[in-house]
Amino acid sequence: MNQPAHHRRLNKVNQPAYHLRPNKAVDRFLLLEVIRRLDQFENLSDYTYFGLGGPYLEDFRILYEQREDVRMVSIESNEHIFKRQKFHLPCRTVHLEHVDLFHFIDEYEHDDQKSIFWLDYTDLKKKNFDYFKLLLEKVAERSLVKISLRAQATDWQRKPELFGRKFKAIMPDPEDNPPLIALSYAKLLQDMLEIVVQRALPGELPTMFQPITSFFYSDGTGMLTLTGMVCSREDKSEVRKAFDGWSFANLDWSEPKEIDVPILSTKERLCLQDRLPCDGNAGETLFETLGYELEKGEEGKERTKRQLEQYAEFHRYYPYFIRAAP
Numbered sequence: 001m002n003q004p005a006h007h008r009r010l011n012k013v014n015q016p017a018y019h020l021r022p023n024k025a026v027d028r029f030l031l032l033e034v035i036r037r038l039d040q041f042e043n044l045s046d047y048t049y050f051g052l053g054g055p056y057l058e059d060f061r062i063l064y065e066q067r068e069d070v071r072m073v074s075i076e077s078n079e080h081i082f083k084r085q086k087f088h089l090p091c092r093t094v095h096l097e098h099v100d101l102f103h104f105i106d107e108y109e110h111d112d113q114k115s116i117f118w119l120d121y122t123d124l125k126k127k128n129f130d131y132f133k134l135l136l137e138k139v140a141e142r143s144l145v146k147i148s149l150r151a152q153a154t155d156w157q158r159k160p161e162l163f164g165r166k167f168k169a170i171m172p173d174p175e176d177n178p179p180l181i182a183l184s185y186a187k188l189l190q191d192m193l194e195i196v197v198q199r200a201l202p203g204e205l206p207t208m209f210q211p212i213t214s215f216f217y218s219d220g221t222g223m224l225t226l227t228g229m230v231c232s233r234e235d236k237s238e239v240r241k242a243f244d245g246w247s248f249a250n251l252d253w254s255e256p257k258e259i260d261v262p263i264l265s266t267k268e269r270l271c272l273q274d275r276l277p278c279d280g281n282a283g284e285t286l287f288e289t290l291g292y293e294l295e296k297g298e299e300g301k302e303r304t305k306r307q308l309e310q311y312a313e314f315h316r317y318y319p320y321f322i323r324a325a326p
Helices: 024-039 059-066 079-087 101-107 128-139 162-169 182-200 234-244 264-275 282-290 300-315
Strands: 045-050 071-076 092-099 114-120 143-150 206-217 222-232 256-257
Touching: 024 059, 024 143, 024 234, 024 256, 024 300, 045 059, 045 264, 059 071, 071 079, 079 114, 101 128, 114 128, 128 143, 128 182, 143 182, 162 182, 162 256, 182 206, 182 222, 206 234, 222 234, 222 256, 256 300, 264 282, 264 300, 282 300
Parallel strands: 045 071, 045 114, 071 092, 114 143, 206 256
Antiparallel strands: 143 222, 206 222
């Protein structure tokens, strides 16, 4: 019997064209959806977006296209990347900070200004959790904080005890080895983030961290992302109401939702478009519509169905990749 993708051990990771990164793109657009829903009860012009933009500042470009009234600050310590950011600046309203992230957070004062922070890490280190904790203690109420962490379970396959030594202080059970099941491992990292949240904003404080979404995906490397809001405990019900009923919300620290969409050509998407949204078994319906497997191997058919089911779920957030003449 074939198991779902997240129930198989990660002994081998499929390597799609890395520059496309469709699952990362879906996760990025879902953050924009969170920001859009935030606009229902907050004035977005009161917010500043802080992120680790990388050389191309892609998140900033997309946010500017959607909400030009949000102020934006990019944080970058690498001089070479900082120079490329100057070249790729998408608009004049992005302010570039050439500074180390910890130094920036350490010096950060909210001055009653609300923020949207994305700590977009590509690694997994204890300091990532430390920066997250420090930031939660500093931001103004009604601020959004998102964190992305490397969630590749096989990193610890040969030396599981090393994980315990590195993260013992924030593990639910320091004696347990990290699981090799992809989604279970991502849930462990989320549980560790929850412990950090509880220490940063304990129950006796008037503020809390309300989780909003959490996702696990892989574009060659497993990643966990968690987004939530720092708010007063009195405002908890209002915040939850804005996201309650949204199929992608995770308001109670439940297991992260997996994003595993297929890489599709424009022609394939057009073929599937008139069958969306699907009633019933979306994977089977779209597979019959397409008429062939997207994956090789013995499990190619079943994996294709799983990915097409994911496409049906996330198609509104699926990116378009096109070739353009220079």
